[in-house]
Amino acid sequence: MKILFAEDETDLREVVTAYLEYQGYTVIAVCNGQEALEKAKADAFDAMVLDVMMPVMDGITAMRRIREAGNLSPAIFLTAKSQVSDRVEGLDAGADDYLTKPFAMEELSARLRALERRKRDYKVRTLSFGNIVLDTEASELRAHNTIGLAYKEMRLLGCLITNSEREIPTTELLREIWAGEDADANTVWMYVSFLQAKLQSVQANIAISGDRGHSYQLREI
């Protein structure tokens, strides 16, 4: 785990850096938002910890610029102020969490672990059911053969696998996968048909049960 840490108070910066390094993190420590922005652009970090009040460029501005550059690494900001508006601004700028100074070191590292855990959960690369493997990174369905999947097919199959113990109503699938789009029960049914044919073509030992407009579930065959 590599962490970008921006804090202008020298003592605090050194103490936190030492603590996090002791916890096994690699820490790149900088003194202001401008330096944080430059480091974030030049290197990849697993997480960022940014103080809000810093000279040259404050933490919230740096956060906003970092997000604008497309960087999605989890970020925590540290604030001395306890105003709600300050925390709201920080979170809206793209931070995932915050800590109010003074804070306990244990709490900082616990929050880093929590972010790490969430990031890992979001990055589930493969899902399995029966003899199939859904590779969400490569957008592929594998069993005896391999076949490419369209984005919606992948989402639909992922949803069916993670909810394999229950029937999923068409309305729920529309809400989950086609939110805000011009889609109806026939759209869902068409994608179920696409998936059904693809499952067959890779010789999967599972199939999707359910009729048009009703609920769907994966079943072993």
Add this chain to the structure above:
Amino acid sequence: MSIYGHCRDTLVSVMNRLVSQIEAYSKTYEATSGERLYEHLRYRVKSEESMLDKLRRRGLEPTPMNALRTLTDAIGLRIVCLFIDDVYENAARIKALPGVRVVQEKDYIRDAKPNGYRSYHMILDVETEETDVEGNTPGHYYVEIQLRTIAMDTWAALEHELKYKKDIRNPEVIAQELHRCANDLAACDVSMQTLKRIIREM
């Protein structure tokens, strides 16, 4: 002297007769349904040079027996279809032709090769009134048939190019991307077949 011995001319007539039979059922189908069962039908008798080459590669004596009995692709047909279902429809109709016996079938559409190759292969034993390489009358000739969709045909053409090109830089990356293409094309074939069915049901 031909590598096919006295069978050289018979090979051509056996091939032409089979092609006519296929064209005939296709014509009938088109007349009744208004649709074609295949887009292209290509055929050839393997050239003397290619046959000699293949025998040499396999470590076989260059005899008509080896060319026509050990190897089975002196006569080759390729049928290229629009849809996956058409591949199976053609295969079924060929199997049902008079004087034709299926010796071997390999469904590489269901069981794609590791590199992503997909096609339906058949080796036929075709009976003819003419003499064969063993001197039997009626005679027997092997015919190899490859059936595939246009997408599979395009892929095979590219893979063929890769296979015979020497000194390619990072061949693993190319092979990996080619495999991905095979999976994407298969996805398209399957989706279009499904859409066709859905449109029909509307």
